[in-house]
Amino acid sequence: MEVPQRLEAHDLACRRGLRLVFEGLSFALSAGEALLLTGPNGAGKTSLLRLMAGFLPAETGEVRLLPADEEKPFGEHVHYLGHANGVKASLTVSENLQFWIDYYGAPPLSDETIQAHLSRFGLAEIADLPAGMLSAGQKRKLALCRLLAAPRPVWLLDEPSVSLDAASTKILAAIIKDHLKAGGMAVVATHLPLSLRFAQNLDLSAREAA
């Protein structure tokens, strides 16, 4: 599989019910770049990310990766981290992670590598605990471990730092940086400043006013 070099969104519009959330949205990201999405509540940050992931139909426009991958649809290049973490309470921490590795068809990882990913967020000691016993922040970290364990080129992160403490927010910025350094791309919607250099900033509120 060729590594995607560029992500292009062209003339995107999104309709929720009768309301046109945004329209005429175009941007492009090259490998190694991140886009920061800002805007007040209800400006359409989540809608844009969900539309890019393919959960919402686009009213107009399209999102594509270049060079185009004939075999896999766009969704299979994407990691989506939304408000919900997708963590199963009655599976253990490592079982949760292992499931997504298997389901997403990522290369199988040795136990040590999984432990290494977990320990990056300080979850290695509780790898055998049912995920239901974790705190909100720890569940968030487990969801972030999924991004590390099953590599995909495009990360769509919706408020990734919610319920993380200050130290973990730094780790979050570090893993996004590593991801970009490895040629990945990221679209991040956030209110809290991340210590990260974003190549572009898309302010949805400014568009709405215009």
Next chain:
Amino acid sequence: MIRACLALLRRDLTLSWREGGAIGTALGFYFTVVVLTPLGLGPDLNLLSRIAAGMLWVALLLAGLLSADRIFHNDYEDGSLDLLMLGPIPLELAAGIKSLAHWIATGIPLTLLAPVLGLLLNLPIDAYGMLMLSLLAGTPAVSFLAAIGAALTLGLRRSGVLIALLVLPLYVPVLIFGVSSVSAATTGPGSPWSALLILCAISLISIVLSPIAAAAALRASQR
């Protein structure tokens, strides 16, 4: 792709085993309804053996529906459903695998409990083989059709009753041919095999078509 299918099936079975509630509720409900029947009808053995097949089937349909909302609801709640859509398998296949997991986790245990309950209803001894066969052939349709209702009512509060209203009409052919295969085995006339084969056909059709309908409903619920 096969790895993803197996991972999903294994996860769903592990979850239903660990959470236990779904299997326990279905089996407990089935047991209670059938135990109550002779208490309500009185100790007329001829009457009981005449209605045994019908009672066992009706109670099984209701018991199977009890846990139907779990097929998609938990994944919807915790956000896993979104993430499943980004996987390498089409949503139709994922919906089918989740229905299959529901069948293995509730359909098969209910089928295994049925002969024990048949004793309580004085089911004729020569009907047990056909009862098991017809339940085994019919319960896949129960799980797969229930998945349509579960997908349509996703995100609604108290969806259980609505699922029953939506899905029970679809169970009519399953019930008719399930009961008629068992009663043909005991009282005749005719061979039980024709009804059983139609039951197999109903199950096969629902295995193919329900995941498509369920996936369409799931996509609509994402909007």
